[in-house]
Amino acid sequence: MKALLWRDLALAVRAGGGFGLGLAFFLIVVVLVPFGVGPDRSVLALIAPGILWVAALLAALLSLDRIFALDFEDGSLALLATAPLPLEGVALIKAFAHWITTGLPLTLVAPALGFFLNMQPAAYAYLLVSLAIGTPALSMIGSFGAALTVGLRRGGLLLSLLVLPLYVPTLIFGAEAVRRGVDGTGAAAPLMLMGAITLGCFALLPFAAAAVLRINLR
Amino acid sequence: MLQVRDLRCARGGVPVLEGVTFDLNAGEALILRGPNGVGKTTLLRTLAGLQPPLDGTVDYPEATGAYASHADGIKTALTVTENLTFWAQVYGLTVPDTVFAAFDLDGLRSRAAGTLSAGQKRRLGLARLGVIGRKVLFLDEPTVSLDAFSVRNFAGWMRDVHLAQGGCAVIATHIDLGLDVPTLDLTPFVAQADATGGSDEAFL
Amino acid sequence: MSIWEYANPKRFMDWTAPVMRVAFAVAAACLAIGLIWGFFFTPEEARQGSTVKIIYLHVPSALMAINAWFMMLVASLIWLVRRHHVSALAARAAAPVGLAMTVIALITGAIWGSPMWGTYWAWDPRLTSFLILFLFYLGYIALWAAIEDADTAADLTSVLCLVGSVFAILSRYAVNFWNQGLHQGASLSLDKEENVANVFYIPLLVCIAGFVALFLALVLLRTRTEIRVRRTQALLARAQRA
Numbered sequence: 123m124k125a126l127l128w129r130d131l132a133l134a135v136r137a138g139g140g141f142g143l144g145l146a147f148f149l150i151v152v153v154l155v156p157f158g159v160g161p162d163r164s165v166l167a168l169i170a171p172g173i174l175w176v177a178a179l180l181a182a183l184l185s186l187d188r189i190f191a192l193d194f195e196d197g198s199l200a201l202l203a204t205a206p207l208p209l210e211g212v213a214l215i216k217a218f219a220h221w222i223t224t225g226l227p228l229t230l231v232a233p234a235l236g237f238f239l240n241m242q243p244a245a246y247a248y249l250l251v252s253l254a255i256g257t258p259a260l261s262m263i264g265s266f267g268a269a270l271t272v273g274l275r276r277g278g279l280l281l282s283l284l285v286l287p288l289y290v291p292t293l294i295f296g297a298e299a300v301r302r303g304v305d306g307t308g309a310a311a312p313l314m315l316m317g318a319i320t321l322g323c324f325a326l327l328p329f330a331a332a333a334v335l336r337i338n339l340r
Numbered sequence: 341m342l343q344v345r346d347l348r349c350a351r352g353g354v355p356v357l358e359g360v361t362f363d364l365n366a367g368e369a370l371i372l373r374g375p376n377g378v379g380k381t382t383l384l385r386t387l388a389g390l391q392p393p394l395d396g397t398v399d400y401p402e403a404t405g406a407y408a409s410h411a412d413g414i415k416t417a418l419t420v421t422e423n424l425t426f427w428a429q430v431y432g433l434t435v436p437d438t439v440f441a442a443f444d445l446d447g448l449r450s451r452a453a454g455t456l457s458a459g460q461k462r463r464l465g466l467a468r469l470g471v472i473g474r475k476v477l478f479l480d481e482p483t484v485s486l487d488a489f490s491v492r493n494f495a496g497w498m499r500d501v502h503l504a505q506g507g508c509a510v511i512a513t514h515i516d517l518g519l520d521v522p523t524l525d526l527t528p529f530v531a532q533a534d535a536t537g538g539s540d541e542a543f544l
Numbered sequence: 545m546s547i548w549e550y551a552n553p554k555r556f557m558d559w560t561a562p563v564m565r566v567a568f569a570v571a572a573a574c575l576a577i578g579l580i581w582g583f584f585f586t587p588e589e590a591r592q593g594s595t596v597k598i599i600y601l602h603v604p605s606a607l608m609a610i611n612a613w614f615m616m617l618v619a620s621l622i623w624l625v626r627r628h629h630v631s632a633l634a635a636r637a638a639a640p641v642g643l644a645m646t647v648i649a650l651i652t653g654a655i656w657g658s659p660m661w662g663t664y665w666a667w668d669p670r671l672t673s674f675l676i677l678f679l680f681y682l683g684y685i686a687l688w689a690a691i692e693d694a695d696t697a698a699d700l701t702s703v704l705c706l707v708g709s710v711f712a713i714l715s716r717y718a719v720n721f722w723n724q725g726l727h728q729g730a731s732l733s734l735d736k737e738e739n740v741a742n743v744f745y746i747p748l749l750v751c752i753a754g755f756v757a758l759f760l761a762l763v764l765l766r767t768r769t770e771i772r773v774r775r776t777q778a779l780l781a782r783a784q785r786a
Contacts, residue, residue: 124429125425125426125429125430126426126430129415129418129422129426132417132418132422133415133417133418136417136418193413195411196411196412196413196414196415197409197410197411197412197413198411198413198414198415200390200407200409200411200413201407201408201409201413201427201468202430203390204388204389204390204405204406204407205427205430205431205472206403206430206431206432207430266707270687270700270703270704271687271690273691273696274690274691277690280683280686280687280690283679283682283683283686284683284686284687284704286679287676287679287680287683287708287711287712287715288707288708288711290676290711290714290715290718290719291711291714291715291718294715294718294719294721294722295718295721298721298722312721315718315721319714327707330703330706330707333703334699334700334703337696337699337700337703338696338700339390339391340390340391340392340696352693352781353693353694353695353781354781354782354785531785533782533785538778539629539694539695540694540774540777540778540781540782541778542552542553542629543553543629543771543774543775543777543778544775544778544779544782
């Protein structure tokens with residue numbers, strides 16, 4: 123398991139691994155928003171947490187198809203499926219590696235970008251915490267979607283169509299936590315609910331992902 | 341070591357082979373032959389457990405089987421040593437030093453796999469079999485894009501290392517490996533048009 | 545004889561032919577009676593005037609939009625557990641019908657919403673949930689269409705339906721949570737059953753019965769078509785090998 127994690131991380135940071143692309147995408151989306159909605163600082167401050175959450179979600183989506191597609195094409199997925207590693211563990215580890223290479227950097231960078239959007243000072247801590255709790259769920263749900271579409275030639279667009287509706291609860295609780303944190307109406311409830319979703323995803327979705335991987339490898 | 345009884349397997353929901361039966365003892369290998377499309381890959385994938393058989397049984401000791409497909413499963417961004425180390429660790433082993441010499445990879449250890457030629461990549465893919473320590477191998481066209489020297493080299497490893505140490509192997513190939521082992525022509529096992537068990541059977 | 549015998553494709557074709565005809569007839573009768581009764585022979589409601597009459601399309605279609613997904617979930621489970629092909633094909637057949645019901649519910653809701661709330665669309669929890677349900681239907685249908693091998697497609701869409709159902713329920717409650725945070729109390733949401741008096745209630749029940757029968761008839765029709773397609777493919781595949 124550790125070997126697989128290290129391999130995936132090494133592949134992500136080496137040439138052609140695409141590490142940093144998600145971050146760059148995140149940056150560009152956030153830079154584009156003021157051009158779209160106008161430079162009014164109060165408007166930007168109002169929508170900053172939501173924009174950052176949606177942009178982080180889209181940036182995470184961007185690299186999902188790499189989770190399994192590359193291994194499927196070069197044959198390593200079939201070899202992994204016949205290896206002593208359980209496929210459920212493979213799905214879990216790969217989702218975790220995806221989080222380390224996309225979700226974690228996005229979480230750390232988001233406050234800096236909040237600064238550009240004139241986000242209220244009170245929101246920074248809530249944004250950081252909500253992204254830290256929520257992005258692992260995005261990676262795990264995404265790896266289920268990636269496993270579902272791994273056998274398809276052009277699965278990228280379909281992957282987005284399948285995964286985005288599944289992201290709705292996480293997005294709602296994540297953005298709501300920041301909003302309530304700023305209002306002072308109590309961010310604990312949405313944060314705990316989002317944490318429950320994340321834990322539930324990590325507990326159950328590896329089994330679903332492994333099941334669809336086996337079907338796709340048949 | 342490997343017992344196959346009355347195996348029937350399907351490709352794309354249609355039965356392609358039926359009644360496949362053979363035994364392999366430790367130290368024995370079997371070459372599969374037959375024209376393209378007869379079901380060699382399907383049979384090997386079924387033996388390796390990647391797809392369920394329609395009928396019949398495949399028996400070999402738990403956790404001894406390994407599969408090698410047309411694709412090598414090589415990561416081009418990793419070096420030769422890193423590729424082999426990864427697979428060794430997945431199987432809970434370390435890379436034996438002899439494996440580099442056996443597959444003629446000694447001078448390539450720290451080269452990125454992406455810079456290797458097709459034949460060199462294939463040798464790396466086969467070297468994986470030398471580091472995972474599995475006894476029952478299912479090999480699908482292992483010699484594609486290998487030159488005559490490398491084919492002899494691979495056959496030598498198969499005979500003097502793998503089979504000599506009590507392993508066994510089922511190999512689908514079109515060329516003569518120079519191994520003194522029996523062959524099995526799959527043509528007589530091609531499923532009859534009325535063979536049962538395909539996924540579309542209920543609709544006929 | 546076990547009940548599962550009826551799931552054999554050939555037997556299914558036999559017994560569904562008359563059932564489908566009856567279902568179509570019942571649907572036509574119920575919808576004709578219910579809609580004419582509802583549109584022309586019920587009094588106008590004091591507060592809403594004649595706009596209330598769209599309830600006869602809106603409520604049954606919304607009901608069927610959810611029940612269609614539920615039926616797909618059950619059919620998917622049956623396929624995963626018992627591997628009856630007809631079950632997977634019925635789930636596939638129900639999806640576009642459910643999608644159409646969702647669209648009808650959304651459109652009639654918008655038409656109704658315009659005079660009542662002064663807007664065609666509001667991010668009310670109930671409306672938003674239906675929009676999300678619409679997206680789930682789209683994804684499910686797209687996945688079916690994208691995969692060539694029929695059994696693989698059945699397996700993958702079944703797992704998607706299972707996982708999707710869990711997330712659809714999560715979304716339903718998350719959306720409630722989200723909107724209450726914005727507007728205190730769901731001021732736009734109507735609790736329909738309580739508003740409806742008896743004069744409206746009975747024609748509404750007739751219309752719901754009509755929609756159920758229509759759904760059943762359409763799903764049977766589409767399932768029968770899917771079975772014929774699979775049979776054609778199976779025969780062709782056999783013919784090519786012989």
